[in-house]
Amino acid sequence: MAGSVRRQGATDGEAATEGGSQAGKAGRTRRTKIKGKARLREKKQRPAQSVRLSDHEHAIIQAGADAVGMSVAGFLAHSALAAARDQSRTAVTIATERDVLTELFAMRRQLGWAGSNLNQVAKALNSGGEVPYLKEVLADVHRAANAAKKAVDRVANRQEQEGEAA
Incomplete structure (x- = not known):
C-alpha cells in the first residue's frame, strides 16, 4: 500500500470508522441554548435523581415548566422542594x-x-x-x-x- 497511511482502518483524508478522532473535527464545541432559569448551585458534584413519568404526566410537567420558563429538571426540583418545605399542606393533600x-x-x-x-x-x-x-x-x-x-x-x-x- 504505497502512498497511503492507515489510521483506524481509514486512509489519509478519510473519516475514521471506528469511533476515533476524525480529521478537521477536533476542537468543535457544542452550541446549545440552555433553557430556563439557573438556580444557585454548589460547585461540587451533586447526586442525580431519576423520575419515571407517564406521557400524560410528562406533558403536564412540561407545560408547567414552559409556563414559568424553566427546564423540566429545574421545575421538578423547585416543585419538590416547595412541597417538602410545606409539610402540612402536603400531608393534607395526601390525606385527602x-x-x-x-x-x-x-x-x-x-x-x-x-x-x-x-x-x-x-x-x-x-x-x-x-x-x-x-x-x-x-x-x-x-x-x-x-x-x-x-x-x-x-x-x-x-x-x-x-x-x-x-
Missing part, C-alpha cells in the same frame, strides 16, 4: 387523596351490590314473580348514586382549589 380513594372503593362495592340486587329483581319480574324488597333495592341504588356524586364532587372541588392556588 386517601379519603377520596377509600370513598371510591366503598362506592364501587355499593354499586356492585346494588347491581347484583337489581339483576335479581329484573329476573324475578321477568319470570312473573313478585319482588317484595323492590324498595330496598332502589334505595341501595340511590345510595350508591349519591356516594358516586359525593366522590366526584370532592375530586372536582380539589381540582378547582388546586387550579386557584396555581
Whole structure:
C-alpha cells in the first residue's frame, strides 16, 4: 500500500470508522441554548435523581415548566422542594387523596351490590314473580348514586382549589 497511511482502518483524508478522532473535527464545541432559569448551585458534584413519568404526566410537567420558563429538571426540583418545605399542606393533600380513594372503593362495592340486587329483581319480574324488597333495592341504588356524586364532587372541588392556588 504505497502512498497511503492507515489510521483506524481509514486512509489519509478519510473519516475514521471506528469511533476515533476524525480529521478537521477536533476542537468543535457544542452550541446549545440552555433553557430556563439557573438556580444557585454548589460547585461540587451533586447526586442525580431519576423520575419515571407517564406521557400524560410528562406533558403536564412540561407545560408547567414552559409556563414559568424553566427546564423540566429545574421545575421538578423547585416543585419538590416547595412541597417538602410545606409539610402540612402536603400531608393534607395526601390525606385527602386517601379519603377520596377509600370513598371510591366503598362506592364501587355499593354499586356492585346494588347491581347484583337489581339483576335479581329484573329476573324475578321477568319470570312473573313478585319482588317484595323492590324498595330496598332502589334505595341501595340511590345510595350508591349519591356516594358516586359525593366522590366526584370532592375530586372536582380539589381540582378547582388546586387550579386557584396555581
